[in-house]
Amino acid sequence: MDNIVFLSPTISLFDKNLKSYEDMLYTIDYARATCTNRPLRQSDKQREILVKEIAKIGHHSLFEHVYFSFSMVISRAMLAQLTRHRLASYSVESQRWCNYEVYACFIYPVQYGILETPLTFGQLLRKTLEMDRNRAERVKVFAKNCKSSYLQYLELLELGAKPEEARYVLNNAFAVHLLMTCNLRELMWILRLRSKPNVFPEFKYVVKLIKKELKNKYPVFAEVIENEDVSD
Numbered sequence: 275m276d277n278i279v280f281l282s283p284t285i286s287l288f289d290k291n292l293k294s295y296e297d298m299l300y301t302i303d304y305a306r307a308t309c310t311n312r313p314l315r316q317s318d319k320q321r322e323i324l325v326k327e328i329a330k331i332g333h334h335s336l337f338e339h340v341y342f343s344f345s346m347v348i349s350r351a352m353l354a355q356l357t358r359h360r361l362a363s364y365s366v367e368s369q370r371w372c373n374y375e376v377y378a379c380f381i382y383p384v385q386y387g388i389l390e391t392p393l394t395f396g397q398l399l400r401k402t403l404e405m406d407r408n409r410a411e412r413v414k415v416f417a418k419n420c421k422s423s424y425l426q427y428l429e430l431l432e433l434g435a436k437p438e439e440a441r442y443v444l445n446n447a448f449a450v451h452l453l454m455t456c457n458l459r460e461l462m463w464i465l466r467l468r469s470k471p472n473v474f475p476e477f478k479y480v481v482k483l484i485k486k487e488l489k490n491k492y493p494v495f496a497e498v499i500e501n502e503d504v505s506d
Contacts, residue, residue: 277377278424280417281392281449282384283352283476285483287491288343288453295492298340298458299325305336322494329498337458344454344484349381351446352476359464362456369448370438375431379449380420384475386413395421420447458495466502 293301299321300314306324307314315321328336348356357364382389382398386409393401398417402410423445430440456464461484467473468481489496 276394276396278395278421279377279379279392280382280389280395280398280420281347281379282382282389283346283348283480283483285344285346285480285487287487288345289491291343291455292341298492299494301339302328302336305339306333309333309336325494325498329501334459334462337462338460340458341455342458342461342488344487345451346454346480347379347381347449347451348480349447349476350444350450352381352474352480353450353452355474355477356454359456359460361460362454362464365453367451369441369444369450373431373437374424375428378420378424378427378444380445380447381449381476383416383447384479386416388479416447419445423448462499462502465499 292298296318299318303315303321303324306312306328315324328334353366379392382393395417399414402413405413423443426443427440430443431437465481465484468477473481485496485499488499
């Protein structure tokens with residue numbers, strides 16, 4: 275079925291509503307200066323050093339004045355994990371109002387690997403020929419379940435069900451698009467907590483993608499997060 279697509283989770287930094295890196299550094303510095311009644315730092319380099327100092331002493335409330343937004347495509351299974359972080363805002367694609375009669379997207383489990391490009395049902399089955407036997411059989415069971423759940427969804431629509439009713443048969447791998455916004459302090463907590471060894475694999479992969487985005491555009495924040503202790 276070419277109208278069923280399998281893909282790995284994706285994220286992108288939604289920067290339309292964000293301050294520049296320099297403005298973020300300035301905001302944190304201004305918050306620090308407000309608390310201490312001391313002069314502002316004189317350069318971005320000095321403010322990057324300040325961010326590291328703040329992280330080290332644990333005065334993380336200063337980081338709450340800086341926000342990030344991410345556009346994501348993840349599974350419904352991960353959505354249940356992500357939205358447990360309540361100090362963030364979420365705008366989520368609604369299965370009640372969206373009709374998937376034309377095509378459906380499912381998230382390929384990270385446990386099976388990462389897909390470089392989206393694959394149709396037939397392409398995914400052909401890809402199993404490259405896998406070891408056990409993994410191939412698991413992927414086949416997964417793919418067939420996704421196909422079955424989608425066919426049942428279409429059948430319910432044909433019987434007159436609304437999308438809000440038909441969605442009950444879709445499985446947890448069904449892809450969902452969302453926009454998440456949170457402040458730097460909460461983002462640090464999420465990335466710290468979800469980097470631990472026993473974390474849901476899809477969430478850990480998304481954390482890796484977020485860290486990569488931050489490293490490219492907000493290096494000192496990425497460094498501070500990377501140096502957070504995740505052992506406890």
